[in-house]
Amino acid sequence: MVDVRRMQVLRAVVECGSVSGAAARLGYTPSAVSQQIAVLEKEAGAELLERVGRGVRPTAAGLLLTDYAEVIGRQVAEAEAALADLLAGRTGRVAVRYFATAGAGLIAPAVARFRAGHPGVRVDLKLADSDPLSDVREGRADLALVVGAVEGAHDGVRLRHLLDDPYLVVLPAGHRLAEAARVRLAELAGEPWVGSEWPGPCLDAQMAACEAAGFRPGFVVESEDYVTAQGFVAAGLGVGLIPRLGLGSRHPGVVVREVVEPEPVRSIYVAVRETAPPQPSLEAFVGALRDVVGGA
Incomplete structure (x- = not known):
């Protein structure tokens, strides 16, 4: 098998027309170049150069290997350039998992910001399934947005706090608290409640805040959907809590107010693989998310 590095030495000799010229170009001694050519001829099983006056010219075999060396x-130069672009974050791919209510308010503007600075990087977006951390841990995703975790390392995944998304109270338009600038959470203790969350960290955040306010909400209907929950509230069936990111278009029959004492929040984290090597494009995407949060 011929050595590709020695093929490049042969190429230099052929292009320069002499061993001494190739040696000067490569920074070798003429004897070192001659030794490399001799070894290459043994590997190829054929003479590669013939002397012509004070110079050399390639044989048919030498010309063949010279063409392939070129x-x-x-290809090596192209590979090095492509690798440099990848390592600098100018090309590549970032696979992102996100939950539904983060799509419009966080992911969409972050992707727009990211693409403006990294047009050569592809962003693969997918709505997260029940366990986005597994996708990150097992390499199917580079980044995931998750709710209700704790910052730090978690079985191969590192979580970074992104923002706290406050819950707002949604009231029927004619509700007794509709004119208040803010609503104390304890003021909702005796109200019928419209559920808006699946069991999990988002509902846990609501329940923890209510318990801190001294009561447990009495749910009269479970919608598990923010749009539908607004409809039930507008119909007068109860009150509900909806996170700011999930509010979307407000139903004309409801009033939305801030909640205090305490303020219910769900914490949103960025999850990345703990053992992943540095990836500039990934860090740039995290930076775009933080820019969106900071500019909100």
């Missing part, structure tokens, strides 16, 4: 050299 192709290989060009």
